[in-house]
Amino acid sequence: MIRAIHRWAGLVTTALASVISLSGLGLAVLAARDALAAPALPAGLSLADLMRAVTAQIPMIEELRRAPSGALTAWWFADGAAHSAVIDPLSGAPLVEAGPDALLVWLTNLHRALFLEDTGRLIVAGGAAAMLALALTGLMLLKRRAGGWGGLLRALPGRGAARVHAEIGRASFVLLAFSALTGLWLTASSFDLLPDTAALPAYPMSVSGSMGAAPETIPLFAETPASAMESLSFPTPGDAQDFYTLETATGSAYIDQGTGAVISEATTSPMTRASALLERLHSGEGTALWAGLLGLAAAGVPVLGVSGMMLWARGRRRGARAPQVALSQASLVLWVGSEGGTTRATAEALGRALSAAGERVHIAPMSG
Numbered sequence: 547m548i549r550a551i552h553r554w555a556g557l558v559t560t561a562l563a564s565v566i567s568l569s570g571l572g573l574a575v576l577a578a579r580d581a582l583a584a585p586a587l588p589a590g591l592s593l594a595d596l597m598r599a600v601t602a603q604i605p606m607i608e609e610l611r612r613a614p615s616g617a618l619t620a621w622w623f624a625d626g627a628a629h630s631a632v633i634d635p636l637s638g639a640p641l642v643e644a645g646p647d648a649l650l651v652w653l654t655n656l657h658r659a660l661f662l663e664d665t666g667r668l669i670v671a672g673g674a675a676a677m678l679a680l681a682l683t684g685l686m687l688l689k690r691r692a693g694g695w696g697g698l699l700r701a702l703p704g705r706g707a708a709r710v711h712a713e714i715g716r717a718s719f720v721l722l723a724f725s726a727l728t729g730l731w732l733t734a735s736s737f738d739l740l741p742d743t744a745a746l747p748a749y750p751m752s753v754s755g756s757m758g759a760a761p762e763t764i765p766l767f768a769e770t771p772a773s774a775m776e777s778l779s780f781p782t783p784g785d786a787q788d789f790y791t792l793e794t795a796t797g798s799a800y801i802d803q804g805t806g807a808v809i810s811e812a813t814t815s816p817m818t819r820a821s822a823l824l825e826r827l828h829s830g831e832g833t834a835l836w837a838g839l840l841g842l843a844a845a846g847v848p849v850l851g852v853s854g855m856m857l858w859a860r861g862r863r864r865g866a867r868a869p870q871v872a873l874s875q876a877s878l879v880l881w882v883g884s885e886g887g888t889t890r891a892t893a894e895a896l897g898r899a900l901s902a903a904g905e906r907v908h909i910a911p912m913s914g
Contacts (some may be wrong), residue, residue: 549911552683553858559676560851566673567847569657570725574841576650578834580615587616587635593770593778593792597761599638610778614831619644635772664737671733677847678726684715707860711853714846721843728828735821742821747800747810755786756804764806766792766799795819861890869901876908883912 600607600620609621620640621630631640659666691712692698702712734740761767774794781788781803789809790801796819799811814822830837873879878900882893890911897907 548683548686552680552687553854555676555679555683556851556854557858559673559680560855562669562673563677563680564848564851565660566657566670566677567844569653571841571844572653573650573657574830574837574844576647576653577615577830577832578837578841580613580617581832581834581837584613584615584617585632585635585641587618587773591635591772592768593772593775594761594764594767596635596638596772596775597767597778599636600633601638601761603633603638603640606783607780608782609780610775612773612775612777614826614829616773616832667733667736671730674726674729674733678723678730680850681715681719681723681726685719688712688716707853707856711850711857714850714853718843718846718850721840722847725828725840725843728824731821731824732828740817740821742815742817744798744814744818745812747798747812750789750800750809753787753789753809754802754804754807756802757781757784757786759802759804759806764801766801766806766808770794795822870897870908871906873908873910875906877906878908880907880909881912882909 596618597610600610604620604622606624607620607622611619611621613619618633618635619630620633621628623629629640630644632642632644633640655661658670660669662669688698688702689695691704692700692702698716702709702716704712731740735742770792774796775792776795777791777793779791781790786804789803792799792801795814797811797813800809801807802809826832827836830840870876880893880897882890893909897909900907
């Protein structure tokens, strides 16, 4: 049964799994690139220090965001046009113009939904479930082939496509199973099947009406590390009724721009934090090494698919199946243990000869 599940799940979903994994490989490469290219945030830099540097360079700043890679991007309006740029965290100066990455957007849409929106998300979820089933059944087959769990730590028997299939499967099992599980979690989250919707602070009904408090005089900004900020919206210059909006991994808050007082705040739930963490781990964003490992595992999926199909096709070419009877009616039972198909082919030939001699033969795999 385990072998049949592994075989047919692989045959049916090889193309889909390859598309998902290769697009994931592309996203992992981009995540590693971004993590390596992002200017490092100095240790001990507070949000107040960062704000002071940025506002000195960009007085009309509207929003500041920190990407998972650590890159800081500022948005502002000047000279009748909107601008955005990645900024230096120390000087606050714009470094390079920011804009949408067309390749990133294309790969993300392919990986998450095959360009088919919600229908595509469900198809990709089905592919992730199949990959998880393949990983688990493959592990069980490897265990049997190696003679137990301890055998998985030693060299595996076999050669050619069978050896390639087994070695890549063993090396990538943990990461592929993790990617499949987190992909299913994120799909459930995208369809609001999990209680992980971020809570928002109560919208301020009134503010102090004053303006101009220096960032370093606002306690929340002075106490918050710059690395903890996810986004910060600045009040519109000259609008005394506007306020700061700060978002971090642990919650969000509205802050009075004149007094620095926290007007209202909301704490992020454990489930929301868990979904955010799993999304970062699934994508590899922020850590080049982790992104590289995910990419290597994803690159192995098409190889597993092709080698698995080669093994299946080789088994099909071994010859016709021997005529069989039910196990309860058999006069002879041939138990077969075969990884590459050679032993199975021998058993089929023997079964045909025995059947021709008048025996009632039943052939069954030793692995179930």
